[in-house]
Amino acid sequence: MKTALPIVVGVDGSEPSLRAVDWAADEAALRGAPLRLVYASLWERYEGAALAQDLGRPSEEVTAEGIVRTAAQRAGLRQAGLEISTDVLPEEPEYALVREGHDAAALVLGTRGRSGFVEMLLGSVSLTVAARADCPVIVLRGSHDNQVRAGARGRVVVGVGEKAADSAALRFAVQEAKLRHATLDAVRAWRCPAHETTDHPLLAGEPARLHALHASDVLDQALEDVPADLDLKRRTVEGPARRVLLDASYNADLLVVGARRNPGHLGLQLGRVAHTVLHHAACAVAVVPEQA
Structure with a gap:
């Protein structure tokens, strides 16, 4: 064994x-x-x-x-x-x-x-x-x-990134939620770049809608293999990922984020999102290494 x-x-x-x-x-x-x-x-x-x-x-x-x-x-x-x-x-x-x-x-x-x-x-x-x-x-x-006490709020939050397929962070979050009999709150943040906005009244809001749809598609694909018996909450939220996840941390026991590792790179390998939530999250943070 x-x-x-x-x-x-x-x-x-x-x-x-x-x-x-x-x-x-x-x-x-x-x-x-x-x-x-x-x-x-x-x-x-x-x-x-x-x-x-x-x-x-x-x-x-x-x-x-x-x-x-x-x-x-x-x-x-x-x-x-x-x-x-x-x-x-x-x-x-x-x-x-x-x-x-x-x-x-x-x-x-x-x-x-x-x-x-x-x-x-x-x-x-x-x-x-x-x-x-x-x-x-x-x-x-x-x-x-x-x-600190595991299960105090019954909620594990995971940030779902653009490269969500086969995400180690998501797998870890699913495991933690199952172990704790907690809700898994999968969050995908999205933003509409300023240069894509338009002043035309008939097209106003169209770029934002496309970005929202893309975020929803990314989230759906990432969650395809989540066990059916898991209490799952899925959300797409407009805004910077750092702010969205910090807000989510106030009602969570654990916030899970991924960090991409670049083989051969010797410097600190934390992206801006992981760096920010480690400094400012209101709950414990799990940083899970992802392959580049």
């Missing part, structure tokens, strides 16, 4: 990473998968207060081993019977977590943002991993406190 790939969660002892442990434990339990907790850093000691307070020890005495041990206990209490493993890796977390993603069903990360901009800017580790990992990366920002 083939062993299920693990859900991997990056931990550092901070409050956001502990919420990520909760999410990852729920995700692993839903999938019947093992949970792997990874602490990666070039520094041995953790300089933070959240975990130190839980342990009743000064922050300078909290070590990496203590962080993963306490996180594993937390996950075990949340999901009894879960298969849990831990590891401490003495290297930069970006590189370690991307490598961990080679053999993972998904990576789950929390992020604290940067100083006073905690609600606006995504942490560099989460951004880098989401841009380079070759498995889905689920990111919980600091503002996601009351939406």
Whole structure:
């Protein structure tokens, strides 16, 4: 029998990473998968207060081993019977977590943002991993406190792009919706370029109608193989995809977007839509790699 790939969660002892442990434990339990907790850093000691307070020890005495041990206990209490493993890796977390993603069903990360901009800017580790990992990366920002619990709103949103055929993001969203017994909200954003508008009263609105019809066709084709027993909601919405998906995130447990990977390209491989929702979405975001 083939062993299920693990859900991997990056931990550092901070409050956001502990919420990520909760999410990852729920995700692993839903999938019947093992949970792997990874602490990666070039520094041995953790300089933070959240975990130190839980342990009743000064922050300078909290070590990496203590962080993963306490996180594993937390996950075990949340999901009894879960298969849990831990590891401490003495290297930069970006590189370690991307490598961990080679053999993972998904990576789950929390992020604290940067100083006073905690609600606006995504942490560099989460951004880098989401841009380079070759498995889905689920990111919980600091503002996601009351939406971390899987199934709180019963809705998974997926953005459907132009190249929707055989979309890994859509397959992932379908799986998540089925696991959670949630509604899948498939959204296709569309816009009518300004140069296609016309002042002729008999033709006014015709370019927009054609773009709307095209968006509907793209969505229909993408959803052809969605299981009939899934609670599916399909929508075409006029507007920039970034704005449309951000609006949709306010009533969702999870927002799923695709990110195209270009083999041989070493830079950050996140499009504008994925980059924006990672920074500003009101719910957890899953970035799923798509082949270029």
